Amino acid sequence: MSGYGGLVAALLADDGTRPWTATVPRRLDDVLASMPVPARAGLRGAAAAVDAYAVARTGRRLAALGSGERERVMESLGARPALAPALDLLKVPVLLAAGTERMLYEGGRGPLLAPPDDPPLDCVPAEEWPARATADAVVIGSGAGGAMAARTLARAGLRTVVLEEGHHHTTASFGRRAPLDRFAELYRDGGATVAVGRPPLLLPTGRAVGGTTLVNSGTCYRTPDHVLERWRTSFGFSLAEGMPDRLDEVERTLRVATQPLDVLGNNGLLALTGAERLGWRAAPLRRNAPGCKGSCQCVVGCPAGAKQSVQLSVLPDACAAGARIVTGARALRILVDPDRPGGPRAAGVRVRRADGSELEILSPLVVVAAGALQSPPLLRRSGLGSHPGVGRNLSVHPATSVAGRFPEPVTAWEGVLQSVGVEELHGQGVLIEATATPPGMGSFVLPGVGRELRRELDGAGHLATLGAMIADSPSGTVHGRDRTLIRYDLSRRDGGRLMTAVRAMAQLLFAAGAKEVLTGIPKAPRARSPRELDEALTGMTARQLHLSAFHPTGTVAGGADPSRFPADGEGRLRGVTGVLIADASLLPGCPEVNPQVSVMAGALGVTGG
Structure with a gap:
């Protein structure tokens, strides 16, 4: 019991x-x-x-x-x-x-149509992989960056092995299980990864074949032009030069398109209504989900197979070109030959299986794509993390949510999970997105306890929810070798942006017809008018909000200055030959938008695509 x-x-x-x-x-x-x-x-x-x-x-x-x-x-x-x-x-x-x-x-919503068969992948459990093997290239991580790197290298004729700590999950398996039952297997730490600091932030990341692309919203923003210009001129991130063409290639691969209105759901339609009445810029989001059925389960694997996460869109092409994926394989360290002429050079990767046994794959090229939270500890375990920039410069898109109660049913979990983008305040560092999840699975926490909380649960079908993320200062650090420890302290400027976001989201919901707004602030959980909201928020700070964070970037940043950046502007790790960085850790500054497309385009450039 x-x-x-x-x-x-x-x-x-x-x-x-x-x-x-x-x-x-x-x-x-x-x-x-x-x-x-x-x-x-x-x-x-x-x-x-x-x-x-x-x-x-x-x-x-x-x-x-x-x-x-x-x-x-x-x-x-x-x-x-x-x-x-x-x-x-x-x-x-x-x-x-x-x-x-x-x-x-x-x-629930009743059965979905039978999903299509997934494209074939050459996945081998680590227990079945030999204790010693060779390859031309080893890619550590099968997410956005790792998948694109593997495809590029395999297509170039290199014998490529992809290491994935998680396991392979099929579209059919998603449809057989309740959403929450998939959380533990698809997310690192069961979705409970936390950045400690003032305030603490929940920072969920995926761990499975496909990485976080398997459990993200499917939103595909291009890297804004002003961000690329800043990366190029302020940081010497030379990969920014050819990024537009590579972004085009990624969008073609992912089949990115504007989400049609007929599947948005009421949550997205109310966001569009509110924005129209305010005269704000808003539109359905561009997503990698052709044929989306509106199951609202993107964050636990799409049960319809519509979302083109990389295990459906990129890794099959990599495997068709000869790449192989080893699952249940934790990369312990990058092997280095220190005595090579010209300095230390990558020699392969040592891997731990789930049973504690180890294997080695010898290779002169290692691509690090373990993600911004896992790549710094890996480099430290490998004796390659001595650069003072390794683990620093962490941006995480701090985020908060607001809900609006409407007289008519909304049933926000029927439709696209993340459906509409409101860009009116994007120039101020605030991006609002209409976001809903299956009941109880969002970052928004209903107010009250006991009967009050029960009433909120019973009335959840009348709530519409919005989320906002902010373009943050790089205020975090990733510590640790064997286990990741994340420290992040919200800056005063970013706290102000979050409070601006709360006010803006409430304003939009009231404009759409909400009779009450739930703020997510325990001391002032409800407001029934914009004026009442302003009074409730007086004296409040962002540290009193329910905060989460997404999209960690920047912890092995690439740039021109060797004293500042662990990697150069082309993604080569400094101090060793044959180690490339091809994940979100390479991005030198906050991307200001959902970064999947940016990461994939960067990895394409790093590996010569």
């Missing part, structure tokens, strides 16, 4: 009248089991604090209380600001579990 039954019953005001609530504690156990030890410890501590409060008030733990007593305890808790952070921490996984159980009980 779950040890969280009393807590779940208290948070959700479970009175035994709804069948789906009885299975939430067991689902919560599954969610917590997929999280890293520090995250589980934090949640256990928060749960213990709430239980201790119940004992102090009633002499009994939450599990021993009746529904009325639990509700009185939760009302008392909700009135104590000091305990609000513990409650908010607990609500995130509880809402994940509750949303899934409710969706399953109510039948």
Whole structure:
């Protein structure tokens, strides 16, 4: 039996009248089991604090209380600001579990059409790979950058091996499982990767064949021209020179097109309505999802096979050209021959299998594409991370969400997950996107506890949600060798941009017809007019918002100055021959948009495509 039954019953005001609530504690156990030890410890501590409060008030733990007593305890808790952070921490996984159980009980959206067969991939589990092998090139990581690098190298005739720490998942497997059941396998740390700092930020990244492209929204922004110009002139990032042509190639590969209106869903249509009434620039987003069915499950693998993540669009071509993918393979270190004429040179990669055994693939060329959070520790384990810029310069697109309550049903989870872009404030570093997820799976946290939270859950079908991310200063650092530790402190300027974003999103929702806006701020959770919102936000800071972050970049940045940049402007790691950087860590500054297309175009340039 779950040890969280009393807590779940208290948070959700479970009175035994709804069948789906009885299975939430067991689902919560599954969610917590997929999280890293520090995250589980934090949640256990928060749960213990709430239980201790119940004992102090009633002499009994939450599990021993009746529904009325639990509700009185939760009302008392909700009135104590000091305990609000513990409650908010607990609500995130509880809402994940509750949303899934409710969706399953109510039948979801019904069955999708049978998905098409995935293109074939040459995937070999690490357990079946020989202990010693050779290749012309080894690519570490199968995400946006790694896939494009592998395709380019294989097409050039190089015997190419791709290493992936995660596993291969098919479109058919997505349709057979509930969205939350896919979280643990598709995300690193069960989606609970956290950047510690002021404030802490949730920073989810994918871990599977296809990397984060498997679990992103499918939004495909081109790198803005002014960003490319800044990278070229301020940083000496020479790859920016030919980027427009490479962006064209990536868009063709991914079949990028503007999402049609008939599949947007009400969430996106309301965003367009609000923007039109305000005279703001907004449009359906360009996405790599031809034939999208609007299942709203992009973040846990598209069950229709419409989203052209790289395991469907790039890696099949790489494999057709001879590349092979080794799955369940953690790259321990890049092997280096230190005595070669001309200086140290890459000699291959040492890999750990899931059972702890190791293998080696010898190769004169190693492409690092493990992602901005994993590439710096890999370089340190390899004796290649001594440059002071390795792990620094981290940008993460801090983000927050706002919801609007409408008189008519919205059912935001029916339609495209990320559907509309509002660019009116993009020049100020704020990009708003209409974003909805399956119930309970978004970054937005409903207000209240007990009966208040239950009412919010019951009324979730009338909510439309918007998210905003900001172009941030590089305020983070990736530490560690064997395990990644991320530090990120939100700058004052970026905090101001987030508060601007909250006001703008609320303004747009009111313009679209919302009767109430949920701010995501515990001290001021609701506003029923723009004026009431301004009054509620007076004196507030971004550190009081529910924040998350996406798109980490910049931690092995490329540029002209050898003292500043670990890699040169062409993506070659300094201090060693034969090591290329081809992932988001190479980008020298914040891309200001969803970066998948930028990363893929950069990798194309790094590997000579």
